[in-house]
Amino acid sequence: MAITIKDVAGRAGVSVATASRVLSGGRRVSPELADRVRESARELGYRHNAVARALRHGRTSSVGMIVPEIGNPFFPSLVEAVERTLSESGRDLLLCDAQQDPSVELRRARTLMARQVDGLIVIPVSASASRAALDEVASRLPVIQLDRFVTDYLGDWVGVDDALGISLAVEHIAALGSRSVAFVSAEPECSSAQQRLRGFTEATQRMGLLESGDRLLGEFSAGWGRAAAQKLLAGPSLPDAVVCGNDEIAVGLLGEFRRARVRVPDDVLVTGFDDIRFAALADPPLTTIRQPHEVIASECIRLLDARMDDADLPAQRIAIAPSLIARESTGSVS
Amino acid sequence: MAITIKDVAGRAGVSVATASRVLSGGRRVSPELADRVRESARELGYRHNAVARALRHGRTSSVGMIVPEIGNPFFPSLVEAVERTLSESGRDLLLCDAQQDPSVELRRARTLMARQVDGLIVIPVSASASRAALDEVASRLPVIQLDRFVTDYLGDWVGVDDALGISLAVEHIAALGSRSVAFVSAEPECSSAQQRLRGFTEATQRMGLLESGDRLLGEFSAGWGRAAAQKLLAGPSLPDAVVCGNDEIAVGLLGEFRRARVRVPDDVLVTGFDDIRFAALADPPLTTIRQPHEVIASECIRLLDARMDDADLPAQRIAIAPSLIARESTGSVS
DNA sequence: CACAGCTTGGTAAACGATTACACCGCTCGG
DNA sequence: CCGAGCGGTGTAATCGTTTACCAAGCTGTG
Structure with a gap:
């Protein structure tokens, strides 16, 4: 012993x-x-022995986090920022992967509760199906929704202002002279997809742009970006610009355009969202919307601590403004 | 309460x-x-209450994992595989990020020990400086090194056979007729870099290839890939092929070649290592060495369990064979 | 000089669960 | 008909720490 x-x-x-x-x-x-x-x-x-100490204190100095899918390149940077922020106050992170499945998400939430984490950070898998897990947890623990949120759920949230982000992209391509624009994103299953779609609709209307082709909604993956590009190419004419719901879609789309000898940005402008590590390395480098991870993470922990202090605090929703990073996919810098 | x-x-x-x-x-x-x-x-x-149960049982049903830097796109897929494997036996993962710093790594190892994790999985930051942390932990807990290992450290390890992987790449480009080949990788600070370098040296000698230019050793990043490409371009002549130490380097290199109007694969062949998500999406799609994450993860847990069963088991080093994924960066598929 | 008040140490009761042990009452075999 | 054995239940110890409470000794003051 x-x-x-x-x-x-x-x-x-x-x-x-x-x-x-x-x-x-x-x-x-x-x-x-x-x-x-x-x-x-x-x-x-x-x-x-931190276990004994935790039993005695009733606090574990650890925070749980549930991520839809850690393999998705956007989440690790958020995890990294959260982990670093927590470590500044001597707390640890218990990370769980929901495997994109609300029932796994619920199971993970339960084991984290059993482990007596002091709080929980959830990036919900789904805007609807994740409600059960959140409800169950929130009755016992401080919970913060990060990045995405559940529809009509009254709880704290910190994330980027998705609609604003998309409107930055739309304004950018409009300023460059685009008149028609297509939107390739994911089915509005999670809030990010919903808000980005809404942002797109509102911005195009506001700016009087033509929406070219249907909005192409699939999933947040390069594969879908590829498929969507094929649909666009099969149409009567390409739009002036394609605004993508995230960078992976955009990268897939760029690949397919390249294969079809469609030149970006000469023939069509393309934008992404998230500014993942590879956005700058795509061909051409991708104009995208950058999420300030560090700020998001630190606001998230601040909110969590506030909630731990006072469970009766009114719910807060903190939307942080993203910024546009202009690269060659929307301008011939070369 | x-x-x-x-x-x-x-x-x-x-x-x-x-x-x-x-x-x-x-x-x-x-x-x-x-x-x-x-x-x-x-x-x-x-x-x-899992805390109380853990105190009583002396086991927490949780495993700690320390990763050099979760933001590095190769690690999340390994984390995902490990997490999934553990969850099959009802255990949780406590994830820590070492921020590429051996002293942070040591601190993290200590807090994980304090939390009484049943075992620890470490991807060491450094082949030398990580020894302190491993020694300290190994005297109290089952530890498995994953992916990378510490030089001359007598402990379990599971990872890919790096040298074999590189030799696959070298044989591939040799079979395609390359006679001169450059190697762009990271300084041999961690074992992966060391083994890949060794694999390159041995394979080129074995196959009688010319090593063109110095081996360019920097770090495992796209930025270094870019810088290395510039060095190659500044030289008297390009080699027939460039074998890269990982995919990020290769992608950076591809970007720089593209900018310089060097055609891949027509002017020069390029290979990567890891088969990260983005490798297939690079321009051109990257020929690379795929690591079987699931197998590596499950072998890792198997070994951890064996070690937990019997602390006196002789140390095992399990090197798993990777496979070559041929894409356009080494062949004109188009 | 006596006593209030402060400092410092120890004793023991928590925290929430598991489990060795004791006990009770039944059944069954001799 | 008696005792052994067994199944089912409760009592209490235990895991390693923290901390409320108590006691003892010391200081300083009226």
Whole structure:
């Protein structure tokens, strides 16, 4: 068995209470005893047992996080930012992957609750089907929705202003002279998809642009971007610009356009969303909407802490403005 | 306060022992009492407390994992596979990011130990500087090194056979007629970089290829790929092929070649390593070495479990063969 | 000089679950 | 008819820590 505080106390010739006070800084302890305890702990290689401490305190100093699918290149950067922010206050992250499945998401939420995490950060898989998990958790724990939210669910949320982001993209291509524009995104299953769609509709109307072709809604993947490009190519004429719901779609689309010898940006402008690591490396480099991960993560933790402080705080929804990163896919920089 | 097993027992009119036996299946309990307990638990919305259970059992049913940098696109897929594999046996993953810094890595290892994880999976940041963390942990916990390993460290490891992978790439480009080949990779700071470098040296010698230009060693990033491409372009002549240490480097290199109007594969062949999500979407699609994540993850957990079973098992090093994925960057499929 | 008040240490009770052990009442075999 | 054995239940110890409470000793003041 590992060294416990009892062993440390024994070797130092003090009671466990004193040892505990020295090691986790409760009350004052006389210098000589404190030294003896520290020395003894060092000699024995004592390490505190966070499980026992958590049981006693009723807090684990850990936060759970459920992500729809960690393999999706946008989420790791958010996870990284959250993990870093938490570590600044000495807390750890328990990460779970929902495998894009609301029932897995619910199971994960339950095990995280069982592990007594102090709070939960959820990027919901679905705007509707994730409600069950959130409801169940929220009755017992502080929960913050990150990035995406559940429709009509009254809870805290922090994320990027998706509609604004898309409108930045639309304004950008309009300013470059585009008159007709297509939208390739995901079915409005999660809030991001919904808000981006709404943002697109509103912005195009506001700016008096022609919507060319149907809105092509599939999923947030390069494969869908490819398929959508084929649909566009099969149509009577290409739009002046294609606004994509995320970068993966845009990258897939660019690949298909390239294969079909459609030149970007000469023949058609293309924009993405998220500014994932590879957006700048695409061919051509992708104009996109950047999400400020660090800000989003730190607002998320701030909100979580506020909620932990006061469960009766009114729900907050914090939408953070993204920014447009102009690259060659919308302008001949070369 | 939350509902405890005491509340459940009280409401069902039985002792906590009986309630516990019903709820976590210890000894047999008479059907009527069992029903009463289950009913009472349901009515009260009882959820067990995994912290208390862990303290009692001395096991947490959780595994820690330390990753050099979750933002690096190769790691999330490994994390995903590990998480899924663990969840099959009802265990959770505590994920930590080492921020590419061995001292952060050590701190993370310590907090994971404090949390009493049942085992630890480490992708070491450095082949030398990560030793301290591993030594400290290994004396108390089962540890498996994943993907990378520490030099001369006697511990379990599971990963891909890096040298073999590179030799696959070299043989591939040799078979396509290349006579001169450059190697662009990272400084041999971690074992992957070391093994890939060794694999390159051995394979080129074995096949009698000319090594063109110096080996260009920087870091595993697209930025370095770009810089390396510029160095190659500045040289007297391009090699027939460039073998890259990973996909990010290759993608950066492709971008720079494109800008310089060097045609791939016509003027020069390029290969990557890892088969990250974006490899197939690069321009041209990247020939690369695929790592079988699922196999690696499941072998990793198998080894971890074996180690947990018997701490005295001799150390195992499991190198899994990768496979070559041929795409257009080494052949004019179009 | 006596006593209030402060400091410092120890004793023991939590935290929530599991489980060794004791006990009770039944059944069944001799 | 008695005792052994067994199935089912409760009591209480336990996991490692923190901390409320208590006691003892010391200081300083009226």
